[in-house]
Amino acid sequence: MTAAAPEPSLSAVYYTLADKIFNGAPRFIRGASAMEHLPALAMPEIAFCGRSNVGKSSLLNSLVRFKNLARVAKTPGRTQELNLFNLGDRLILADMPGYGYATAPEPVQLKWQKFLPEYLAARDQLRRVFLLIDARHGLRDTDRQMLGLLLEMQVSAQLVLTKCDSAKAPQVEEFLHYGHELAADFPNLVPVVVATSSKTDQGIRELRAWVAEAISHAPASAE
Numbered sequence: 001m002t003a004a005a006p007e008p009s010l011s012a013v014y015y016t017l018a019d020k021i022f023n024g025a026p027r028f029i030r031g032a033s034a035m036e037h038l039p040a041l042a043m044p045e046i047a048f049c050g051r052s053n054v055g056k057s058s059l060l061n062s063l064v065r066f067k068n069l070a071r072v073a074k075t076p077g078r079t080q081e082l083n084l085f086n087l088g089d090r091l092i093l094a095d096m097p098g099y100g101y102a103t104a105p106e107p108v109q110l111k112w113q114k115f116l117p118e119y120l121a122a123r124d125q126l127r128r129v130f131l132l133i134d135a136r137h138g139l140r141d142t143d144r145q146m147l148g149l150l151l152e153m154q155v156s157a158q159l160v161l162t163k164c165d166s167a168k169a170p171q172v173e174e175f176l177h178y179g180h181e182l183a184a185d186f187p188n189l190v191p192v193v194v195a196t197s198s199k200t201d202q203g204i205r206e207l208r209a210w211v212a213e214a215i216s217h218a219p220a221s222a223e
């Protein structure tokens with residue numbers, strides 16, 4: 001049996017839980033490019049992915065209220081690694097390499113392309129992958145490919161719109177509907193899109209609450 005579908009609008013319980021979780025101080029654990037690098041910590045894990053420049057670093061920083069959390073991912077050698085952070089010993093945040101640009105030498109990219117499906121298939125504590133979409137650009141082919149992979153690997157996924165401050169309101173509204181419809185094709189997709197902006201903090205509390213919701217359910221395989 002799979003976990004029950006989350007409610008379209010989140011219960012206050014998850015906001016309270018999120019306050020607790022995101023009060024914790026984030027610590028960099030390590031960068032990983034192979035399964036044996038992954039820490040054997042008994043904590044739920046949440047991952048973030050998206051195209052390069054989608055606003056992932058900014059969003060992660062806003063989520064954990066820490067200015068330079070994601071800077072570490074910019075250091076040479078780390079851009080094509082899965083960067084793992086321990087949030088107050090309650091949660092592991094996994095920052096995936098941005099896709100869409102050839103920013104790394106080919107062997108490094110190939111390494112990640114091999115590791116990614118392994119990670120998605122075998123990381124038992126991974127509860128959800130948040131796929132970030134730039135509100136001004138919408139869903140691109142590479143995003144669809146990522147969604148397809150997440151479906152294939154049976155990983156729970158949720159779309160997050162970024163930079164909503166610089167997109168037109170009707171465009172954002174339209175995408176929220178579209179994301180809901182997309183869940184018909186992708187049953188692993190939570191049918192609620194979270195509209196955010198790191199500039200204005202729009203949706204940041206809501207996203208924290210969705211993270212809390214994601215880690216509150218036992219993984220499907222454990223039921």
Ligand SMILES: Nc1nc2c(ncn2[C@@H]2O[C@H](COP(=O)(O)OP(=O)(O)O)[C@@H](O)[C@H]2O)c(=O)[nH]1
Pocket residue numbers: 050051052053054055056057058059098162163164165166196197198199200
């Ligand atoms: N208007 C606006 N710009 C943003 C927002 N978040 C990030 N950006 C800009 O988008 C660019 C890429 O951001 P970054 O967080 O480094 O993206 P990453 O490559 O996905 O990690 C930078 O110029 C940011 O200033 C946002 O919420 N609103």
Ligand SMILES: [Mg+2]
Pocket residue numbers: 056057058070073098
């Ligand atoms: Mg970044």
